[in-house]
Amino acid sequence: MRWVRRWLGLAVSVVSLAAVVYWMLQQPAPELPSSAEGLAWLSLSLVMTLVALALRGWRWHRIMVLAHVPHARSDAMALTAVAYMGNNVLPARGGEILKIGILGARSDARRREILGTVLAERLLDAIVLAGLFVVLSLGLADSPAGRGTAALIGAGLVLGFVALAVYLYLRRTGRFETFAATIRPVARALRLFAHPSGIPVVGLSVAIWVLEGLNLVVIAQSLSLSLSLLDGVLVITLASLAAAIPAAPGFAGTYDWGMILGLKAAGITAGAASGMLILSRFMYFVPPTVVGLIVLISRYGGLSTARRIARRSSASTGLEPA
Template sequence: MSTDTPTSEPALMAVPDPAEPAAPQGRGRRNLLPILGILVSVLSLAGVVWWATKQEAPTFPSTPGQITALIGAIALYALATVVRAERWERLMKDEGATPKRSDMYMLTVIGYMGNNVLPARAGDAIRVFLAAPRANTSKRTVVGTLVAERLLDVAVLLVLFVAVGYGLLGEVGGNSVELIAIIAVAAIAAAAVGWRFIRRNERVHGLLAPLASATLGLRRGRHGLELLALTILIWAIETGVWMSTGAAVGFNMDPIEGMYMVALASVFSMIPSGPGYAGTQDAAVATGVKALGGTGGTAVSYMLMLRFVIVVPITILGLILLVARYGGIKNLRAARAEARS
C-alpha cells in the first residue's frame, strides 16, 4: 500500500484538454435517466414499505455473536472495497495512466459515497472528474476503465446467478435461464457488430476508442485473467458480507445461499433506480429471503441491517475524504464546470 498521506490540495483548475473532442449534445435525454431511476425507486420503495408494514417487527443484533457478525460484515465490505480499488488501479495503469494507489483507494470510497447519495450513479462521474488530472490521463480513458469494471462485474454476476440459482438451488424457474442466455448472446453479437462499424468510421472511432480501450485490453490473456480473478474475489468477499449480515439478524446462510442472494440482488440492481439502488435491491432481498425459507420479519431485519452495512460506513468515510483530501463540493463544482466548458 502506498505510504502517501492525505494533504490539502488547491482547487482543481480548469485546464483545457485539446485531445478530447466535445461531448455530444444530448442533455435532455440524459436528464430523463435520473428521473426514471428515482421514479422506479420511489415506486419500489413504496411497495417494499407497504409490504414491510404487514410483517412482524424487525429484530437487531443483540447477542455477542450477532454483534461480532455485524462487525465482521463491515470489515469484509471494507476489504471488498480495497480489492475494487486495486482492480481499478490495474485498469488505469494498463491504459498508460499514472495514478497513486492512495488516490485509487480514496476515490473508490468517494465514488461509492456518491452512488449512495446522488442519482444516476453520479459517484462514477465524481471518480472521473477527480481521477483524470491526478492520474495524468483523459476523462474518456477513466470512463473506459469504469466501463471495463462494470462489464467484469456483470459477466461474473450473470454466470453466478444462472449457475447458483438454476443449477444448485432451482430458484430460477421457467425459461428465465434461456432468456438470460439469449439476451447475453444478442448483446455480445450487437457489441461485435457495433465495434466493426465504429472501427470503419474514423470520427466515431476517435471519439469512442478511449472508452473501449480498457475493455478491449481484457482480451490479453494474463491481464484479462488477473482482472477476472480479482472480480471473482470481490464477489466472493461480497458473499461473505451478505452471509455475515444474515448471521447478525439470526438468518444463517451457507455459501451457496449467500451467493444466490448476492447474485439475485445484483441482477435486480441492473434496473434503473435512485441512489443506492433504493427499492430495487430491497425488493430483491425480500424475494431472496422468502425463497430461502425466511419469514417476513427476518427479511425486514436483514434488509435494514444490510442497508446499514453497505451504505452508512462507506458514505460517512467518503464524505470525510471528499472534504479533507479533495476540497469538498467546491472542487466538484469546478470539475463539473470544466467538463462542460
C-alpha cells in the same frame, strides 16, 4: 433525455419503496441482533465490507494499468470510496462523475480515457453478476427468477462474446476504422475483455462478489439465521442486478426489492427478512459512504470542490454533472 432519466429513476424508486414498505408493514417486527455474539458477527461484517471496498479500488487500479491511464494507486483506492459515497447520496450515479472529474484534475490522462475505465468496471460487474446468476440458477441454488430466465441471460452473454469476437476479426481485416477511431479513447479500457491480461481482473471481480455473498451469510449469522454461501451469493447477485435499474440515490427501492425476492427464495421471510434487509442496507451502504466522505474532505477538498471539478469534466465526457 437527462430529465427523463432523472425523473424515471425517481418514479421507479417511489413505486419500489412503496411496495417494500407495504410488504414490511404486513410482517412482524424486524429482528435485530442484541447479544454480544450478534454484535461480534456484525463487526466481522464491517471488516468484510471495507475489504471489499479496498479490493474494488485495487481492481480499478489494475484496469487503469491495462488501459495505460496514468494515475497514482492511492488515488484509485481513495476515489473508489468517494464514488461509492457519491452514488449513495447523489442522483444519476454522481459518484462516478466525481471520480472521473477528480482523477482528471490529478492525472495527465484525458477524461474520456478515465471514463472508459469506469465503463469497463461497470460492464465487468454486469458480466460477472450475470454469469453468477446463470451458474447459480441452473443447478447450484434455488432462483426466484427460474431456469428459463437464467438460460436467456446465459444465451445473451454468449451472443455478446460472439459479437465481440466477430468485431475483433473484422477490425483485423481493416473494417470499422472510422468507428474504432471515434470510440478509441473511451473503449481502450475494454481491451481486458479480449486479452489474457484481463483474466486476473475478471477473477478478482468474481472473488469480490463471492466475498459480498459471504458477508450476507455473516449478517444472517448475527440474527442466528442459516444461509448457505451459494444462497448468499445468489441473493446479493439479485439485489445488485435489481440495483442496475434506474433509481434514486442509494438504489432506493430497487435494491430492497431484489434483496427481499432473493431472501424469500432462500427461505428467509417475515420479520427475519425485514431484519436482514435493514442490516444489509446498513452494512453495505453506510461504511463506504462514511469512508468516502472522510476521504473526500481530507484528501480532495470537500464536496463543493469536487462538484466544481466534476462540472468541468462533464463537458468533456458527455456525462450529466452530479
